Amino acid sequence: MADYQTTLSPILIIDLTLLALLLVCAVAMVRVRRLFAVVMLSGIYSLLSAAFFVSMDAVDVAFTEAAVGAGISTVLMLSGMLLTAKREKPIKTGRAPIAMFVCLIVGAALVYASIDAPAFGDPNAPANAYLGKMYVENNWADTQVPNIVTSVLASYRGFDTLGETYVVFTAALAVMLLLGIATERGGKKKLDARAMEAQARREYLEMQAEKERVISGGND
Amino acid sequence: MMFVVASIAVLVSMALVLARAILGPTLYDRVLAGNSFGTKTVLLLGLMGYVTGRPDFLDIALLYALINFTGTIAILKFFRYRTMAGSMDDMRGQS
Known part of the structure; x- marks a missing residue:
């Protein structure tokens, strides 16, 4: 068998830049504490990896990544965020070195395994x-x-696809139960009409206040 | 060559938009950063087709533009109405 050599091409430069941006985006997602920023960054991360997949000729995977990663999961993450806090709590860093160690070992093993894989194309x-x-x-x-x-x-790959369908169905069911998508009030407790109206008014005023606060800027 | 230079320019602007998404400071900066990052992805995909000499994936780039548009609308609707399946009754608490 003849050796197959990949050459340094413009598309390789684009790939490397995309990967560098992916790295920056991932580090920022870990560092930023404001959850809305993390949601937007994860959308950007999906778009970047979709562009990367297209340059690797995996157009179908890229398409799924853009539709699911940048489209649906951004909205799902936002609706999850509305049920919790706006900011991530500061975490204790006591066990961080162990986690870092495990991540490095797994990453090194994956890189080692990829050496044996055939070259791209x-x-x-x-x-x-x-x-x-x-x-x-x-x-x-x-x-x-x-x-x-x-x-x-x-x-x-019929059985493989069947298994995937089970996974997606279970995940969709769990997400619907968690977020209460089908309920009228988005998973919140339903109150009687007058109280609901009062709460809606209160929420609206809160939202306005927040909007003004946000527009006046500098809250991060 | 022209397409390579254009791609690099788009990549640089992607880096700038990413910086805006990370630094913020306001919510709308980040929504705009996400939206314009989608636009940059569409441009990059279009250019990449011509760099490799196979501009067959242009329709995929167009579909990305649609996803990007819908996603931004969804996010903004979310901040207006605070729920995903709720009615778009705009008069709530406003009259």
Whole structure:
């Protein structure tokens, strides 16, 4: 087998810059205490990784990442944030060195494992050498599904997709129960009409006050 | 070459927007930072297609623009109405 070499190209520079921005974004998400900023940063993180996935030619993954990461989970995180505090509590740093140590070990193990993986886009890699070819050649005889991507997802990897569906269904159910999306008051206690109106008025005034405070600035 | 330079310019502006999202200081700065970061992603995806010589993914970039728009609307609706499934009854407590 001939060696496959990746070359230094403009797209590599873009990749490296995107990864650097991802790192900055991740560190900022850990450091910032204001939860709204963390939610916005996680949306930005998803957009960055989606751009990165596109440059790695994984357009479908990138699309899912942008729709779920930047779209839905931002809204879910915000609705979760409304049920809790606006700021993260300061945490005790007593066990931080142990956690850091575990993270470093796991990261080093993953990097070590990635050394053995075939280079990006290597035509001799098992996935490119015969697996993809096998799907293309045998698809019609095996499944009679005209779209190969559909047949791989729903037939060749049918059980995998079924398991994924279970996971997504369970997660959606848990999120709906936690946030009370289907309830009228968004999971809050329902009061009688007059009290509800009074509370709505109170909330609105609070919100106005907060808005003015925010616009006047400098609260972070 | 032109596309590479343009991509680098977009990346630099992405870094600037990221700095605004981290530093804040107000809520609206961060909403705007998130929104314009989405716009920069759309631009970068478009440019990246031309850098690699395969501008087939332009429609994906357009769909990102749609997601970005909807996401910003959702966030802003959230701050107006404080609930996800609530009615958009704007007169609440205002009259």
